[in-house]
Amino acid sequence: MSGPAGDDAPDAEGAAVPAIRRVAGTGVPVRGDDIDTDQILPARFLKAVTFDDMGEYAFYDQRRDADGELNDHPLNEYRGANVLAVNENFGCGSSREHAPQGLMRWGVEAIVGESFAEIFQDNCKSLGIATLAVDHEDAVALQDFIEANPDAGIEVDVREETVRYDGTVVEGEVPDAMREALLEGIWDTTAVMRTNLDRAKAVHDDLPYTDD
Amino acid sequence: MSEGTLYDKVWERHKVADLPNGQDQLFIGLHLVHEVTSPQAFGMLRERDMEVAFPDRTVATTDHIVPTTSEGRSRPLADERAEEMLTHLEQNTADAGIRFFGLDDERQGIAHVVGPELGFVQPGMTVVCGDSHTSTHGAFGAIGMGIGTSQIRDVFATGSIAADKKAVRRVEVGGELGDGVGAKDVILHVIRQLGVDGGVGHVYEYGGEAIRSLDMEGRLAVCNMSIEGGARAGYINPDETTYEYLRGREFAPSGDAFEERKEYWESIRSDADAEYDDVVEVDADDLAPQVTWGTNPEQVVGVDEAVPEPADTRDPEAAASAQAHTEVTPGETMEGHAVDVAFLGTCTNGRVADFREAARVLAGREVDDDVRALAVPGSGTVKRKLEAEGIDEVFEDAGFQWREAGCSMCLAMNDDALEGDEVCASSSNRNYVGRQGSTEGRTHLMSPAMVAAAAVEGAVTDVREFDTPDAVGTEVDE
Structure with missing residues (x-):
């Protein structure tokens, strides 16, 4: 099967927020360390008041030649994939949520890589995109495998913190809070924090600077 | 912990x-x-x-x-x-x-x-x-x-x-900063030492002689670029420099309320015996003005230091690709590297002190004929203060365009953008490919004084070789 799998858990205000236990599908490898969010989603496309069109702009410049024609960038070559395979410090730089929004709307549901920039990883958590950190050798081996077998199944298991492909099981790490949030279907934190609004007001009132 | x-x-x-x-x-x-x-x-x-x-x-x-x-x-x-x-x-x-x-x-x-x-x-x-x-x-x-x-x-x-609470890393920056060297040089040097992802999972607490000596504008520049080192937050314990900066600000407390608030400010300073997750020491003594040669802020050298061979960097493949993009030559210094654009401003270096520092370099000099030079104050307040001091005239007389406040050419979401493969001496914080609005454009990060010097020479230049007055313009108390 493909796509996120799991139960729908009601959130504090009754809306269904799906739990995400695993993501199964095919892979798309994007190689390179320190790929910043300006590369993932160039600033000129941020001029919009919604995220609706962001899928069009993921890696926009890198997917095109100088003359504007689509080139052989992985996001052009591996359409339909949902597991992105990357390297070190992926998503560094600007905090723009447009970057993971763009990847998500292109089709990405999980990202396996060596490491992730913090704000990017937080944004992934907010959107229900799982990130799995694996060793350098494992990240490269996964990228090699996807390139050799673009149609092969890849499965990221959030509970087990593994990525499985071709009989291989690679152990990695999903940050604890993200893992809990995805498995319990509480990755949308607004509702749960809103239930503590009175306590937030108490903290507000107790701080020395809030009556300025 | x-x-x-x-x-x-x-x-x-x-x-x-x-x-x-x-x-x-x-x-x-x-x-x-x-x-x-x-x-x-x-x-x-x-x-x-x-x-x-x-x-x-x-x-x-x-x-x-x-x-x-x-x-x-x-x-x-x-x-x-x-x-x-x-x-x-x-x-x-x-x-x-x-x-x-x-x-x-x-x-x-x-x-x-x-x-x-x-x-x-x-x-x-x-x-x-x-x-x-x-x-x-x-x-x-x-x-x-x-x-x-x-x-x-x-x-x-x-x-x-x-x-999630992060680990706290004390970044102890020792040494005395020489003339022509400032906060921007310090933070670029720190990022080079610790890497663009060195701070992931950490908060940086900056301290030490080189940090204490900085004014608030300098401290803001240092903390601003914490994220370029992967640290989502970086801070400096408040002291008299902080309190004096705050005194009289429009939305800061005043009178007795200020003194009362100061007790809170003092109480949240790190204890003398505070425990850190780790401590790193960075030496800023004899630091040269810093210039980035590549496409991330860690790819930086002193202006009088040779650009490294890719093999000698943390990520040789990225370095080779960055050097192909910026067309710099390993083994040579950045001095003399031609620039087409000089950009002064941003949330890193768009404050009054930054423009004063650049104005000292520009006074009595002219921007090179082939350089497009933009001065973009970080706010209307900054702009008006500089105009009251006559600093705007120093910029305009030198050939800078004197603009209204905004993020401008840092990320080119307005009309201020690099064109084609222009090379920019920039006081901003990111030299990523395409960051300044052209996928072929090249960005070299440096201090405001170094941007001014590059504008004058039409090339990266060691600002320490410029004779500069102690101050320009007329300081006006508000």
Whole structure:
């Protein structure tokens, strides 16, 4: 099967927020360390008041030649994939949520890589995109495998913190809070924090600077 | 686990609750808002029929998309999408009762310039903004963190974010800074030592002789670029320099309230026996002015130091690709590397002290005929102060364009952009490929003084070789 799998858990205000236990599908490898969010989603496309069109702009410049024609960038070559395979410090730089929004709307549901920039990883958590950190050798081996077998199944298991492909099981790490949030279907934190609004007001009132 | 640090103390004061996913719900004392990352969050609130919970702790400005020519700022803006974003922010802030510094307010400017200079940001606060350079506010001994738009929705709805406490790394910067060397050089040097991802999972506490000696503008520049080293937040313990900067600011407490507040500020300083997760030492003695040669901020050298061979860098493949993009030659220094554009401004170096420093270099000199030079004050307040001092004339006489406040060519969301493969000497914070609006453009990060020197010579130059007056313009007390 493909796509996120799991139960729908009601959130504090009754809306269904799906739990995400695993993501199964095919892979798309994007190689390179320190790929910043300006590369993932160039600033000129941020001029919009919604995220609706962001899928069009993921890696926009890198997917095109100088003359504007689509080139052989992985996001052009591996359409339909949902597991992105990357390297070190992926998503560094600007905090723009447009970057993971763009990847998500292109089709990405999980990202396996060596490491992730913090704000990017937080944004992934907010959107229900799982990130799995694996060793350098494992990240490269996964990228090699996807390139050799673009149609092969890849499965990221959030509970087990593994990525499985071709009989291989690679152990990695999903940050604890993200893992809990995805498995319990509480990755949308607004509702749960809103239930503590009175306590937030108490903290507000107790701080020395809030009556300025 | 750290203990007794400013970070620990401020975190505890702002903790609201333990969340089911194991994170803390952290109260946000100041939420800075701008037009690019907020409209979607306001939209999410409307979808859920929620209101902004703490409009009194929220301040908005417009910075990313605004034109910086005075004629370009008449409404409606020529760029329809920019106009749409600005209109949304005006409407959203009016509906929610949020204070907004718009284009018709002379205090408008970059969020990270406006927040500090108007006295909104104070020691011991938690500060967030949908912008990674929110780390800037750590200069006051606040915890400043960049957040994404879903988290902005969280802050609007709950005054809080869900967050994990990070490890605290003490970054001890020793040594005395020489003439022509300043905060920008220090932070670029720190990032080179610790790497662009060295700070992931950490908060940086900067200290040591080289940090203590910096004025607030310098400290803001250092903390601003924490995120370029992977640290979401970086801070400096508050001291007399901090308090003196705050005294008299429009939205800071005054009189007895100021003295009373100071007790809180003093109380959240890291204890003398505080425990850190780790401590790193960085030597800034005899530091040369720094210039980036590549396409991330860690790819940097002293101006008199040879650009490294890719093999001698942390990531040889990235270095080779960066050098192909910037067309620099390993083994040679950056001195003499031709520039087409000089850009002065941004949330890193767009403050009064930054322009004064550059003006000392420009006084009596002219920008090279082949260089396009832009001076973009970080806010209307900065601009007016510099104009009162006559500093604008120094820039205009030298051949700089003197612009209105905004983010401008740092990320080129307005008309200020590199064209083709132009090479830019920039006082901004990111030299990523395409960052300044052209995928072929090249960015070399450096201090304001170094940008001014490069503008004059038409090439990267060691500013220490320039004779400069101690001060230019007339300092005017407000």
